[in-house]
Amino acid sequence: MKNTFLLIALIVLIGQTSIAYAGSQLPVCQAITQELNKVYSSAQADSYSLRMASKANLKDDSQLIVQAPFVRDDFVWTRWSLDSAETSPKSLNFSSSDKSKNEDLRLQINGFEWWRGLIYKYLVDNDKALQGSFHNAGPFGWLHSSFWNVFHFEDQAYVMATSGLYRPISVYLLDNSQSKEVCQVEPPISVDVKNAGLDLAYRHGLRYFMTDIKGHFGSAGSPYYSKNHDLMLDIIYRPTVHTEEFESSKEVDSFLYLAQSDAWSVRELGAAKNxxxxxxxxxxxxxxxxxxxxxxNNLASLVLDKVYSDYDRKQLDEIGRSQLKQLANALSNDDSDSIVKSCQAIIRSKSFDYYHDNKRSMADCLSIVLDKPTVLDDLITECSGSTPNCSLSEVNAFGKNLLMYAAHMNNSKAVSTLLKIPELINARTINTARFDFPLAENMVTYGRTALMYAAENSSQRTIQLILDAGVDPNVKDSMGNNYFSYMDKNWRFNSSKARAYLSQSGPSFNCELATSTREKAICSDEMLSEYDRELSYLYSESYDQSPNSQALKTDQIRWLRNIDQLCSVKPNIVECISREYRERIRAFEFIVL
Structure with missing residues (x-):
């Protein structure tokens, strides 16, 4: 109750401060403040209106349609007409449709970047640019700009702009071919994310989760750029306008496909859910x-469930749904032949949509069986026979094979098994930096080996298995990095505290006191013991960093109880625990590192 009264007092104080500040502003700034307050009190406000940003649409290179952020009698928003178009280099030149206003101001669009939108600038006499070049929209929310908003107020020309949601709105006066900032209108919010104890959750859970997770999942193919980012911020800052009941999101077929497409995506998705x-x-x-x-609880669900319901992929047809179901059944039954056939059907299917044509391969699909020892043994046996095509020897579009996947996932058991296939040991990924390859900038592989993947992502024991196979640690990738360079990137070794803790044998707890099925399984399995010790270290670091350690502890206890329930009913408890622990470790890696 004390916290509630303090927050109410803070809101009142901020409201009084905002009113006092507005009173000292120019009339144009007071008017914008009034409109912004209306927007923030409306549950129907979207990310554009919360930014006071115009929606601009360029049709057929000839018609620029601008939807103003609000309508008032004392605001006259500029309309633009095409004057000329140049093809080399391509540019479009607009002038004010109302010749009596902004007669010296012109708008030039001179390019397009898929991630930042249209590139444009305002020109005045002698083609002098005001404020340089700007970008409109693009898929990234923080680059939305409202510099389309040229308007007249009391016979003066102004431009207003904001750099993102919940950022101040800058108002510029245009006078005699010059621009001058006259005020900044602050958004009417009362929440300091960091001081509210949401710093860890926001920075790592909301922001990095949506934009910085790389690979097949995340920044290379994730739609979590602006829409969900804005929704989450909006609910945190304006919770009272989101109290309506949230309907459970429907299953999105392509998101389910992501969950069983390759070992990396499966782990990243699991980490995101953690x-x-x-x-x-x-x-x-x-x-x-x-x-x-x-x-x-409903508001928290709204924030979190919305992430999954808005995954931006097309819905599958009946063939695609059937193929997904067949693969899921084959995986649950550890049916090696059916798994291979299902993978072949899916990678050849036209039912799935792929980002940048980054199509899955047999190596990607089979990487999801790395925790299935019986399936791997079956495939190893097949490859050692007279079969001309060994499915375990295949690579994906980047040249990544299953041994590299296993090393990347710190799966020492799978690494030990796959080392039986000699051609996998010294293989390299392709050097995507050398040509214009799809996703090259997001997924540069630089000619890596399995040892390099292990050195960057695995424990000492997994690394040693590959070294013992005779791999030369001095071999370099295309950037000149060797095994030791990659070791420097591994959190397990670049901290003396981590090295000391992880060098101890066994799990984080006393096995003589183990009581649960999970604890006993961990104590009897060396790889699981390593996972438990790694998770214990990362959890401790997260706890020390957290602005709300009790909330983190509550979730950790809840997670352990869920794992006890989930994995105790699985036919292969080691497989279940391995997957769940890797996903939890990955989640804490994002939070701590």
């Missing part, structure tokens, strides 16, 4: 502090 679970603890506590009247 981060979401951690966020739930933060968000629930935060919403309860904001108001006792809010449905904290």
């Amino acid at each position: 981060i979401a679970s951690i966020n739930r603890s933060y968000l629930e506590g935060y919403f309860r502090d904001v108001s006792r009247q809010l449905d904290a």
Whole structure:
């Protein structure tokens, strides 16, 4: 209750400060402040209106349609007409449709970048540019700009702009071919994310989760650029306008495909869900502090579930759904032949949509069986026979083979098994930096070996298995990095504290006191013991960093209970624990590192 009263007092104080500040502003700034307050009190406000940004649409290179952020009698928004178009280099030149206003101001569009949108600038006399070049929209929310917003107020020309959601709106006066900032209008919010105890959840759970996870999942193919980013921020900053009941999101076929497409994507998706679970603890506590009247659990669900419901891929047809179901059944039954056939059907299927034509391969699909020892043994036996095509020897579009996948996932058991195939040991990925390859900038591989993947991502024991196979640690990738260079990137070795803790044998707990099925399985398996010790270290580091350690502890206890329930009913408990621990470790890697 004390926290609630403090927050109410803070809101009142900020409101009074905003009113006082608005009173000292120019009339144009006061008017914009009034409109912004209306927008922020509306549950229907979208990310554009919250930014006070115009929606601009260029049709057929000839018609520029601008939807103004609000309508008032004392605001006259500039309309643009095409004057000329140049083809080399391509540019479009617009002038004000109302010749009596902005007669000296011209708009030039001189390019397009897929991730930042249209590149444009305003020109005045003698083609002098005001404020340089700007970008409109693009898929990244923080690059939305409202510099389309040229308007007249009391016979003066102005431009207003914002650099992103919940950022100040800058208002510029245009006078005699010059621009001058006259004020900044602050958004009417009362939440300091960091001081509200949401710093860890926001920075790592909301922002990095949506934009910085690389690979098949994340920044290379994720739609979590602006829409979900804005939604999450909006619910955190304006929870009272989102109290409506949230309908459970429907399953998105292509998101299910992502969950069983390759070992990397499976782990990243699992890590994302772990981060979401951690966020739930933060968000629930935060919403309860904001108001006792809010449905904290419903709001937390709205934030987290929306991430999955808005995954930006096309829906599958019946053939695609059937293929997904067949693969899921084959995986659950450890049916080697059916798994191979299902993988072949899916990678040849036209039912799936791929980002940048980054199509899956047999290596990608079979990487999801790395925790299935019986399936791997079956495939090893097949490859040692007279079969001309060994499925385990295949590589994906980047030249990544299953041994590299296993090393990347720190799966020492799979590494040990796959080392039986000699051609995998010294193989290299392709050097995507040498040509214009799809996703090259996001997934540069630089001619890596399995040892390099292990050195960067695995424990000492996994690394040693590959070294013992006779791999030369001095071999370099195309950037001149060798095994030791990659070791420097591995959090297990670049911290004396981590090295000391992880050098100890066994799990983080006393096996003589083990009581649960999970604990006993961990104590009897060397790889699981390593996972448990790694997770224990990362959890401890997260706990020390957390602004709300109790919420993190609550989620960790809940996660352990869920694993006990989930894995105890699985036919292969080691496979289940291995996968769940790797995903949890990955989640804490994002939070800590």
